[in-house]
Amino acid sequence: MEMVNIKINGMPLSVPNGISILEAARYAGIEIPTLCFLKKINQIGACRICMVEVKGARSLVTACVYPVNEGMEIFTNTEKVRRSRKLTLELILSTHDKKCLSCVRSGNCELQKLCKEFGVDDEDYFKGENVRYDFDDSAAHMIRDNNKCILCRRCVAACDNQNISVIGANARGFDTHIGSAFEKDLADVSCISCGQCIVNCPTGALREKDETDKVLEAINDPEKFVVVHTAPSIRVTLGECFGMHLGTNVQGKMVAALRRLGFDKVFDTDFGADLTIMEESNELLERIQNGGVLPMITSCSPGWIKYCEHYYPDQLDHLSTCKSPQQMQGAMIKTWYAEKMGIDPKNIFVVGIMPCTAKKFENKRDDQNASGYPDVDVSLTTRELARMIESAGIYFNHLPDEEYDNPMGDSTGAAVIFGTTGGVMEAALRTAVVKITGQENDSPLEFTEVRGLQGVKEATYSVAGMDVKVCIASGMKNAKIVMDKVRAGTADYQFIEIMGCPGGCVNGGGQPIQHAVVHNFVDLTAIRASALYETDKAMPKRKSHENEAVKRVYEEFLGKPGSHKAHEVLHTSYVPRPKYK
Amino acid sequence: MVKKISKIPFNGTPEQEARLKEVINESKHDKSLLMHVMQQAQLIYGYLPFEVQVMIAEGMDIPLEKVYGVSTFYAQFALSPSGKYSISVCLGTACYVKGSKDVLAKICEKLGIEPGECTPDGKFSIEACRCIGACGLAPVMMVNDDVYGRLDPSQVDGILDKYMA
Numbered sequence: 001m002e003m004v005n006i007k008i009n010g011m012p013l014s015v016p017n018g019i020s021i022l023e024a025a026r027y028a029g030i031e032i033p034t035l036c037f038l039k040k041i042n043q044i045g046a047c048r049i050c051m052v053e054v055k056g057a058r059s060l061v062t063a064c065v066y067p068v069n070e071g072m073e074i075f076t077n078t079e080k081v082r083r084s085r086k087l088t089l090e091l092i093l094s095t096h097d098k099k100c101l102s103c104v105r106s107g108n109c110e111l112q113k114l115c116k117e118f119g120v121d122d123e124d125y126f127k128g129e130n131v132r133y134d135f136d137d138s139a140a141h142m143i144r145d146n147n148k149c150i151l152c153r154r155c156v157a158a159c160d161n162q163n164i165s166v167i168g169a170n171a172r173g174f175d176t177h178i179g180s181a182f183e184k185d186l187a188d189v190s191c192i193s194c195g196q197c198i199v200n201c202p203t204g205a206l207r208e209k210d211e212t213d214k215v216l217e218a219i220n221d222p223e224k225f226v227v228v229h230t231a232p233s234i235r236v237t238l239g240e241c242f243g244m245h246l247g248t249n250v251q252g253k254m255v256a257a258l259r260r261l262g263f264d265k266v267f268d269t270d271f272g273a274d275l276t277i278m279e280e281s282n283e284l285l286e287r288i289q290n291g292g293v294l295p296m297i298t299s300c301s302p303g304w305i306k307y308c309e310h311y312y313p314d315q316l317d318h319l320s321t322c323k324s325p326q327q328m329q330g331a332m333i334k335t336w337y338a339e340k341m342g343i344d345p346k347n348i349f350v351v352g353i354m355p356c357t358a359k360k361f362e363n364k365r366d367d368q369n370a371s372g373y374p375d376v377d378v379s380l381t382t383r384e385l386a387r388m389i390e391s392a393g394i395y396f397n398h399l400p401d402e403e404y405d406n407p408m409g410d411s412t413g414a415a416v417i418f419g420t421t422g423g424v425m426e427a428a429l430r431t432a433v434v435k436i437t438g439q440e441n442d443s444p445l446e447f448t449e450v451r452g453l454q455g456v457k458e459a460t461y462s463v464a465g466m467d468v469k470v471c472i473a474s475g476m477k478n479a480k481i482v483m484d485k486v487r488a489g490t491a492d493y494q495f496i497e498i499m500g501c502p503g504g505c506v507n508g509g510g511q512p513i514q515h516a517v518v519h520n521f522v523d524l525t526a527i528r529a530s531a532l533y534e535t536d537k538a539m540p541k542r543k544s545h546e547n548e549a550v551k552r553v554y555e556e557f558l559g560k561p562g563s564h565k566a567h568e569v570l571h572t573s574y575v576p577r578p579k580y581k
Numbered sequence: 582m583v584k585k586i587s588k589i590p591f592n593g594t595p596e597q598e599a600r601l602k603e604v605i606n607e608s609k610h611d612k613s614l615l616m617h618v619m620q621q622a623q624l625i626y627g628y629l630p631f632e633v634q635v636m637i638a639e640g641m642d643i644p645l646e647k648v649y650g651v652s653t654f655y656a657q658f659a660l661s662p663s664g665k666y667s668i669s670v671c672l673g674t675a676c677y678v679k680g681s682k683d684v685l686a687k688i689c690e691k692l693g694i695e696p697g698e699c700t701p702d703g704k705f706s707i708e709a710c711r712c713i714g715a716c717g718l719a720p721v722m723m724v725n726d727d728v729y730g731r732l733d734p735s736q737v738d739g740i741l742d743k744y745m746a
Contacts, residue, residue: 171584580635
């Protein structure tokens with residue numbers, strides 16, 4: 001690598017040639033503020049907050065996109081630079097709806113943080129005429145409030161990176177606003193509800209639809225038996241909301257907090273995940289043996305399912321008919337568990353804690369009500385749970401570690417890794433190999449080929465003389481690559497795992513929001529994912545079919561995987577959706 | 582100003598569609614030709630309604646929102662058709678100080694549409710334009726190629742009635 005010698009604030013430094021001033025400053029231990037910049041996906045130099053002085057340059061330059069070269073002298077904190085940044089912030093504030101007191105992002109807002117740092121104390125400096133925008137709350141999962149939008153276009157970049165591109169900048173000049181084609185509501189375009197726009201928004205312009213009120217209402221209703229279950233990835237991300245290090249596993253404290261919030265039972269969606277593996281691996285083997293539609297594709301990710309329905313409506317036969325773990329869990333709670341406990345499913349209220357905004361869409365889908373009532377009543381994101389814990393005054397960091405309730409608190413390592421790309425595949429392989437070979441003890445536990453954050457992964461395994469070729473994709477840009485092959489008939493895989501968000505659920509649209517500086521300089525997804533693999537490694541049971549509760553439900557209720565009963569309770573159907581309407 | 586999206590039902594002909602498809606086929610190898618395709622489409626249809634933009638988006642393999650974004654960025658693209666009689670009211674400086682805004686308001690009131698829109702029967706469209714170089718006649722309006730000067734709002738009824746027939 002060719003190195004160049006530069007000076008940052010007078011400090012001599014040798015850095016790789018051609019990197020941006022922003023990156024070079026990191027080498028000097030200096031964080032240059034950014035608002036619009038997202039590494040690789042939004043390098044547009046639009047917000048002008050990262051301006052720095054370069055000796056000899058005619059004017060200030062944008063550090064995020066300006067490359068360093070030999071002998072460059074950079075100043076990041078001069079009076080001129082500070083004045084420029086303050087002016088930029090005042091201009092942004094002139095059209096910003098400053099409802100900071102109750103804004104969902106207050107305290108975690110990138111704009112608010114900068115205003116504080118730069119001492120912007122006259123937020124009405126450029127006060128003038130403003131365009132008022134109506135909220136777009138048409139979609140099941142989110143609200144767009146353009147009055148808080150600063151036009152950084154990070155949401156647009158995130159949507160483009162997902163290959164969805166249903167939002168963009170409309171009109172020009174003072175009227176520029178983020179919206180969809182022909183100003184349609186988000187519910188009327190082919191948005192997949194992944195929420196990647198939300199986790200990339202610097203302000204409170206985009207947020208999930210908060211449903212915590214419904215949950216509190218149910219908890220306070222003496223008639224309701226309120227059951228909560230937490231998705232695999234939540235245990236390694238929730239801690240971020242309470243200032244813990246990235247990748248801290250807070251399972252025990254999370255369970256304790258949920259109990260203190262007043263939930264009657266605290267279950268682990270890992271049970272639903274293990275059950276999914278039982279049903280899905282059975283469905284796969286049946287399809288292979290009976291000449292069914294192959295490759296079969298996983299159906300755990302509702303963002304991916306909605307993508308397939310909008311963009312590949314002719315390929316729905318490839319989708320596994322299995323409900324997602326969230327829905328399986330809910331369905332089992334309101335059927336088997338309700339029956340066991342003698343509770344009318346009408347009075348059971350199931351809450352899923354999910355890394356995902358698309359789950360809010362999923363639980364309202366048709367054909368997701370095995371008991372005659374919705375399998376899951378409310379789906380909350382990790383962020384909503386954190387807010388509930390905060391507002392209840394629960395001192396999260398000081399909670400004792402507690403265990404999930406029985407019986408649906410039982411879990412395996414296979415279920416835990418559902419939270420990262422390749423995890424469902426690995427879990428399925430662990431069980432499928434045992435099923436095919438009949439050998440429990442000698443079969444492999446770790447399938448490293450399917451791990452990692454590459455967009456598309458392939459592997460072939462030889463099991464009892466049969467070659468099983470698998471493929472894993474995460475993020476819809478990668479899904480498109482795989483699905484175009486499926487449509488063309490050139491995808492010679494038996495089994496494909498697709499997750500809606502890049503990197504899988506650990507990078508889901510419902511996860512704690514980290515500022516752009518974290519996304520730009522830390523591999524957030526990899527850290528969260530490795531915490532899941534560590535958790536898996538430490539589990540006494542690591543194969544889904546070893547889950548005791550799963551064994552029991554087959555003995556007591558479902559019979560065997562793929563049974564008539566299992567189909568009634570645990571499987572679902574899909575509908576083609578238009579790309580435009 | 583935010584452009585008005587026409588609510589008039591799309592009534593493109595197979596001939597128009599064939600011509601647009603031809604333009605798209607010549608251009609789809611290069612996404613940077615999007616503006617060219619949109620300009621041609623506007624020549625063919627007179628404006629760029631939803632149905633036309635979807636054809637362009639699909640044909641060029643560019644998301645519809647990107648096409649729409651371009652169509653709302655540049656003043657040259659229209660989202661509403663021109664009427665049989667296209668009315669332009671000059672809002673240039675001279676006409677403006679002579680009260681052309683009142684003339685425009687009167688026309689809008691009479692036709693029940695706003696600047697940038699077309700009447701449902703396709704007969705009239707209104708736009709506010711910049712100086713047309715007839716400041717001596719201010720305030721000025723044009724109906725297609727007919728110029729009307731030294732206007733006051735009370736004359737609007739009489740002028741429009743000529744075209745209503």
